[in-house]
Amino acid sequence: MKVYYFAxxxxxxxxxxxxxxxxxxxxxxxxxxxxxxxxGKCHFPGNILCAVNQEIANDEVVVSDSDEVAFYPPVTGG
Incomplete structure (x- = not known):
């Protein structure tokens, strides 16, 4: 499975x-x-978001080898 990291x-x-x-x-x-x-835990605190196949996913979503998974920090506006 390919896992992407952002920001x-x-x-x-x-x-x-x-x-x-x-x-x-x-x-x-x-x-x-x-x-x-x-x-290490320091890189994945509780507020890191996950998307599976470009849709926000909670911790209960099941992933498989064919899925595209991305992790990224929450975004804030300014």
């Missing part, structure tokens, strides 16, 4: 995307935990 998260991880191998379908929450284990 300050991309800058902090120093990568725009990466391939993640799934052993089976998993939820966004399980994927997030896998990324925390790999990159």
């Amino acid at each position: 300050s998260l991309k800058e902090a991880l120093k990568i725009p995307s990466e391939e993640i191998i799934l052993s089976a379908d998993m939820t966004v929450e399980q994927l997030r935990k896998k990324l925390v284990d790999k990159h």
